[in-house]
Amino acid sequence: MQKSKWGSFIIIAxxxxxxxxxxxxxxxxxxxxxxxxxxxxxxLIMTIGALGLSIIYGFTGQFSLGxxxxxxxxxxxxxxxxxxxxxxxxxxxxxxxxxxxxxxAGLVALVIGLPILRLRSDYLGIATLGFGIIVKVGMxxxxxxxxxxxxxTGMSGTPQLANFDWLFxxxxxxxxxxxxxxxxxxxxxxxxxxxxxxxxxxxxxxxTNTKVIAFVLGCALAGLAGGMYAHRYPFLHPSSFDFLKSxxxxxxxVLGGLGSITGTVVTAVAWVFLLExxxxxxxxxxxxxxxxxxxxxLIIAIIVRPQGIFSGREIGFLVPKPFSTLVGxxxxxxxxxxx
Amino acid sequence: MEYFxxxxxxxxxxxxxxxxxxxxxxxxxxxxxxxxxAHGDVFMVGAFVGYFGFxxxxxxxxxxxxxxxxxxxxxxxxxxxxxxxxxxxAPKISVLISALGVSLFLEYFxxxxxxxxxxxxxxxxPFQEMHWNIMGVTITNIQVxxxxxxxxxxxxxxxxxxxxxxxxAMRTVSVDHDAARLMGVNVDxxxxxxxxxxxxxxxxxxxxxxxxxxxxxxxxxxxxxxKAFTAAVLGGIGIIPGAVLGxxxxxxxxxxxxxxxxxxxxxxxxxxxxxxxxLIRPTGILGRNEPDKV
Numbered sequence: 001m002q003k004s005k006w007g008s009f010i011i012i013a014x015x016x017x018x019x020x021x022x023x024x025x026x027x028x029x030x031x032x033x034x035x036x037x038x039x040x041x042x043x044l045i046m047t048i049g050a051l052g053l054s055i056i057y058g059f060t061g062q063f064s065l066g067x068x069x070x071x072x073x074x075x076x077x078x079x080x081x082x083x084x085x086x087x088x089x090x091x092x093x094x095x096x097x098x099x100x101x102x103x104x105a106g107l108v109a110l111v112i113g114l115p116i117l118r119l120r121s122d123y124l125g126i127a128t129l130g131f132g133i134i135v136k137v138g139m140x141x142x143x144x145x146x147x148x149x150x151x152x153t154g155m156s157g158t159p160q161l162a163n164f165d166w167l168f169x170x171x172x173x174x175x176x177x178x179x180x181x182x183x184x185x186x187x188x189x190x191x192x193x194x195x196x197x198x199x200x201x202x203x204x205x206x207x208t209n210t211k212v213i214a215f216v217l218g219c220a221l222a223g224l225a226g227g228m229y230a231h232r233y234p235f236l237h238p239s240s241f242d243f244l245k246s247x248x249x250x251x252x253x254v255l256g257g258l259g260s261i262t263g264t265v266v267t268a269v270a271w272v273f274l275l276e277x278x279x280x281x282x283x284x285x286x287x288x289x290x291x292x293x294x295x296x297x298l299i300i301a302i303i304v305r306p307q308g309i310f311s312g313r314e315i316g317f318l319v320p321k322p323f324s325t326l327v328g329x330x331x332x333x334x335x336x337x338x339x
Numbered sequence: 340m341e342y343f344x345x346x347x348x349x350x351x352x353x354x355x356x357x358x359x360x361x362x363x364x365x366x367x368x369x370x371x372x373x374x375x376x377a378h379g380d381v382f383m384v385g386a387f388v389g390y391f392g393f394x395x396x397x398x399x400x401x402x403x404x405x406x407x408x409x410x411x412x413x414x415x416x417x418x419x420x421x422x423x424x425x426x427x428x429a430p431k432i433s434v435l436i437s438a439l440g441v442s443l444f445l446e447y448f449x450x451x452x453x454x455x456x457x458x459x460x461x462x463x464x465p466f467q468e469m470h471w472n473i474m475g476v477t478i479t480n481i482q483v484x485x486x487x488x489x490x491x492x493x494x495x496x497x498x499x500x501x502x503x504x505x506x507x508a509m510r511t512v513s514v515d516h517d518a519a520r521l522m523g524v525n526v527d528x529x530x531x532x533x534x535x536x537x538x539x540x541x542x543x544x545x546x547x548x549x550x551x552x553x554x555x556x557x558x559x560x561x562x563x564x565x566k567a568f569t570a571a572v573l574g575g576i577g578i579i580p581g582a583v584l585g586x587x588x589x590x591x592x593x594x595x596x597x598x599x600x601x602x603x604x605x606x607x608x609x610x611x612x613x614x615x616x617x618l619i620r621p622t623g624i625l626g627r628n629e630p631d632k633v
Binding site: 123125126130133254289290291292295299302 | 611613
């Protein structure tokens with residue numbers, strides 16, 4: 001037991017170091033310019049946020065169309081904290097502000113989640129969608145309460161402290177956190193709720209608690225991603241956190257395959273790069289086609305392969321030993337698309 | 340007081356247009372238990388077709404409305420065939436995601452330069468707006484047209500649902516697909532027909548909307564669509580009089596909010612109502628409580 005634990009740790013560490021080294025080498029060789037560096041950072045932010053939705057929808061089966069609202073709440077609260085308290089670019093305060101972003105998103109998720117998680121499937125989706133629109137109206141107007149937030153004209157002036165190293169470390173920590181959560185007692189309760197809420201209830205799982213825990217954790221991760229975003233890109237605008245952004249996260253989680261950490265991470269990175277490559281290949285005149293392509297990919301994917309690219313499978317080292325024979329099989333713990 | 344009454348009339352006008360959209364939501368939900376997200380965009384297509392009808396193709400207004408209804412009912416049937424039928428027995432969320440995809444597709448496809456273009460277009464009305472002053476309350480000819488169009492369409496729908504064979508088939512399918520099939524109802528055709536009728540109603544709503552609030556663009560369908568959906572839920576989704584009642588309430592709430600509170604708050608209040616209804620009485624005003632089945 002002890003030995004296999006260290007084995008998976010060594011693999012994770014090795015893979016991480018290799019990825020990091022490759023990116024860094026490419027950077028010093030000048031193969032990754034500023035533009036692609038920004039894209040890469042965006043991909044990492046997307047990964048963190050999408051993993052949050054993966055917990056909520058992929059593992060717990062709670063359909064949320066308001067993920068961008070929590071992403072935005074995190075971005076604005078972390079950005080505001082930094083703007084007010086961190087004019088001297090202090091790294092400790094930067095970390096605190098990230099936590100503030102995650103905490104605000106998590107708290108709002110707790111307050112909202114307790115009542116609305118009683119709703120099932122499509123109704124929950126509609127309620128979270130409505131919440132997202134309310135938050136967007138709030139963002140457009142909350143400069144009337146706190147002028148520093150900028151409202152509909154956008155907010156700037158947050159110190160730009162999040163670089164690739166930071167994003168990489170945080171994304172890695174989040175992946176490990178999600179992996180450990182999913183295979184913990186709580187995580188397995190979440191999967192049970194996704195598969196059949198009534199059966200889970202009968203087995204003695206407190207389904208309300210389970211759903212709320214998953215929702216709060218997932219939204220806090222969205223808030224963390226938002227905080228990163230606020231410290232990476234100097235300008236925050238409410239339109240970056242609207243319904244379409246929620247849709248982005250949803251698309252990544254669905255395409256990657258519900259109940260797959262690997263799928264979410266790979267698809268998040270691939271998706272952000274795909275959009276940029278399309279911009280590159282098709283050129284500026286064809287930028288209008290992005291939305292059309294986007295929608296078509298989603299429709300075709302859900303009809304042809306509703307279980308997603310990875311359909312609940314994981315790369316080996318993301319699954320703890322005792323589960324490794326189960327995951328990804330037809331009757332495995334994580335198989336299925338949920339409903 | 341006169342200002343208040345004026346706003347009530349304006350709210351009624353808005354609410355009746357929401358009713359035309361909400362009917363499509365509620366009928367489709369009744370038959371296939373699907374929230375047809377693309378419905379608001381069908382409304383948008385209807386508005387555009389109507390606009391082209393009376394500005395560029397030289398049609399009269401009633402003819403433009405009929406053209407828009409025909410185009411949109413075909414569109415509705417195609418959407419159902421391509422995007423929803425393959426998923427009829429898939430989990431609910433899969434169909435919902437597909438519907439979101441169709442919605443985005445219509446919005447962005449219509450924004451392309453060779454389709455409708457991404458810009459706002461100002462609608463030149465085919466007739467002059469006239470104001471009448473009846474006992475201190477201002478009524479426009481547009482409000483009269485909206486009122487009578489919606490009234491006629493509601494009566495037609497009522498006749499169709501309760502006095503014809505296809506209407507009976509639709510009501511049967513909404514109770515139970517398998518039982519309907521056993522009774523000799525062609526379920527697939529009935530579902531297609533429901534989409535066609537719902538989309539035609541949305542198209543009529545779209546043309547009226549374009550005439551009443553003369554500005555159209557490819558993303559105009561999102562908000563009215565979501566609010567009409569809220570109206571359908573408020574009245575009790577799947578129930579036809581409920582959709583009309585909910586829509587009229589939504590129209591009043593929205594108009595009164597923007598008249599007396601703040602026009603920026605009206606979207607927030609509309610969705611606050613949606614969330615509250617879902618939490619307090621998810622079956623809506625006219626809905627009946629049915630216990631969950633295991």
